[in-house]
Amino acid sequence: KQEVTQIPAALSVPEGENLVLNCSFTDSAIYNLQWFRQDPGKGLTSLLLIQSSQREQTSGRLNASLDKSSGRSTLYIAASQPGDSATYLCAGVSGGSYIPTFGRGTSLIVHP
Amino acid sequence: EAQVTQNPRYLITVTGKKLTVTCSQNMNHEYMSWYRQDPGLGLRQIYYSMNVEVTDKGDVPEGYKVSRKEKRNFPLILESPSPNQTSLYFCASSRGTLYQETQYFGPGTRLLVL
Numbered sequence: 001k002q003e004v005t006q007i008p009a010a011l012s013v014p015e016g017e018n019l020v021l022n023c024s025f026t027d028s029a030i031y032n033l034q035w036f037r038q039d040p041g042k043g044l045t046s047l048l049l050i051q052s053s054q055r056e057q058t059s060g061r062l063n064a065s066l067d068k069s070s071g072r073s074t075l076y077i078a079a080s081q082p083g084d085s086a087t088y089l090c091a092g093v094s095g096g097s098y099i100p101t102f103g104r105g106t107s108l109i110v111h112p
Numbered sequence: 113e114a115q116v117t118q119n120p121r122y123l124i125t126v127t128g129k130k131l132t133v134t135c136s137q138n139m140n141h142e143y144m145s146w147y148r149q150d151p152g153l154g155l156r157q158i159y160y161s162m163n164v165e166v167t168d169k170g171d172v173p174e175g176y177k178v179s180r181k182e183k184r185n186f187p188l189i190l191e192s193p194s195p196n197q198t199s200l201y202f203c204a205s206s207r208g209t210l211y212q213e214t215q216y217f218g219p220g221t222r223l224l225v226l
Contacts, residue, residue, distance in 0.1 A: 034214060034215070036217075041220075042219060042220065043116075043202055043217035043218055043219045043220050044155075044202065044204075044215075044217040045217070046214045046215060046216065046217075049213075049214045089154075089155070091155075098143075098160060098162070098168070098209060099157050099160070099170050099171060100157065100215075102154045102155040102156075103154065104152070104153075104154040105154065
């Protein structure tokens with residue numbers, strides 16, 4: 001069964017820093033990996049979806065990569081802003097299952 | 113506006129009193145699902161539906177029921193709620209199966225079972 005781990009659990013950085021959030025998974029037969037953002041008391045917002053045939057996806061200041069052989073995905077946030085403060089979750093869907101496995105998230109605080 | 117809506121947003125109930133949480137999407141999505149989110153455990157899928165009248169169990173289906181009579185609606189039913197079902201619940205939808213498509217989440221329903 002797929003297991004997804006996110007490290008670190010929490011991160012605090014000053015505004016303007018470039019940062020990397022990590023997501024590791026155990027089953028390399030992964031169909032896709034999705035990154036979400038969750039604001040306190042709210043639902044999840046999809047940020048980026050990477051298919052297994054892709055290496056990376058970009059949206060604005062965000063770039064997500066996927067390396068199936070090493071079981072890792074990273075979310076790169078360029079020039080972080082206080083508005084980026086949120087919990088970031090990754091989720092993978094593996095072969096033969098329609099059930100995504102979520103990591104427990106990285107809580108990010110960007111302070112001015 | 114494309115969205116997933118859930119009602120109610122907050123609910124306090126007592127053990128054993130049947131309740132239903134509604135979920136509706138206006139994007140004509142085929143795939144819908146329910147999750148619960150608990151501290152330290154993350155998000156876990158309860159049930160999913162590939163299309164009308166097609167539902168299947170997720171990781172934690174015990175104590176829950178669902179139905180999919182219309183494409184846009186996917187209610188979550190707790191026939192006899194217990195305190196261990198106190199949680200934050202999310203409904204989500206996607207255009208197709210999760211192999212290709214991104215998921216859109218509702219705002220969440222916070223449930224307290226006394």
